[in-house]
Amino acid sequence: MSADGPVRPDARPGDRALAPDTQRLQADECLITPDDLASVSVIEEAAYEFPWTPGNLRDSLAAGHLFHGLRAEGGLVAYAILMPVLDEAHLLNLTVAPQRQGQGWGRLLLECSLRLAAVRLGARSMLLEVRPSNLAALGLYAAYGFRQIGRRSRYYPSLSGREDALVFRRGLP
Numbered sequence: 356m357s358a359d360g361p362v363r364p365d366a367r368p369g370d371r372a373l374a375p376d377t378q379r380l381q382a383d384e385c386l387i388t389p390d391d392l393a394s395v396s397v398i399e400e401a402a403y404e405f406p407w408t409p410g411n412l413r414d415s416l417a418a419g420h421l422f423h424g425l426r427a428e429g430g431l432v433a434y435a436i437l438m439p440v441l442d443e444a445h446l447l448n449l450t451v452a453p454q455r456q457g458q459g460w461g462r463l464l465l466e467c468s469l470r471l472a473a474v475r476l477g478a479r480s481m482l483l484e485v486r487p488s489n490l491a492a493l494g495l496y497a498a499y500g501f502r503q504i505g506r507r508s509r510y511y512p513s514l515s516g517r518e519d520a521l522v523f524r525r526g527l528p
């Protein structure tokens with residue numbers, strides 16, 4: 356991790372490439388705009404075997420879901436999408452660009468998601484689904500106190516047919 360402080364969403368070329376200490380990143384600092392959709396789409400395509408399409412992303416934004424992300428060297432490197440459902444925030448997507456994975460960006464982004472869910476959406480809890488085969492995501496969510504509360508059978512497409520989803524939840528302060 357860099358000791359130079361947070362990479363802000365308005366970071367410019369020359370800012371540090373590694374995910375920084377997260378403590379001072381305020382929730383609203385990681386909001387992104389419709390102008391970022393093309394970059395989101397490029398990362399989405401690179402990160403998943405079954406990515407959201409550009410149309411899925413546009414629909415999600417139009418539905419009022421809360422897009423947020425992190426930049427380094429002026430470019431988007433990670434993003435996440437929250438859907439408010441009553442007093443719960445559903446984390447629909449959380450993705451770090453493949454070349455940036457394993458450098459702390461996932462932690463930084465999830466911290467931003469948790470803060471936005473509480474501060475912006477007034478949520479009392481966060482819910483998400485994850486593939487049992489996604490060990491990196493499982494490690495990340497466990498590190499942030501998510502607990503498994505269920506399993507959705509054959510929820511995701513997979514190369515061998517379908518894959519279950521594990522459902523996780525944690526409370527928000």
Ligand SMILES: CC(C)(COP(=O)(O)OP(=O)(O)OC[C@H]1O[C@@H](n2cnc3c(N)ncnc32)[C@H](O)[C@@H]1OP(=O)(O)O)[C@@H](O)C(=O)NCCC(=O)NCCS
Binds near residue numbers: 457461495
């Ligand atoms: C899952 C993902 C968001 C994690 O982000 P990341 O930036 O790579 O993760 P970080 O470097 O911040 O690591 C945070 C924690 O995640 C876990 N983790 C990350 N990579 C891991 C790996 N390869 N294996 C096991 N655990 C891993 C660890 O608990 C790690 O904490 P640690 O460094 O203290 O051990 C990222 O790998 C990603 O975007 N993957 C593709 C998209 C995806 O699967 N999204 C989640 C859908 S539910």
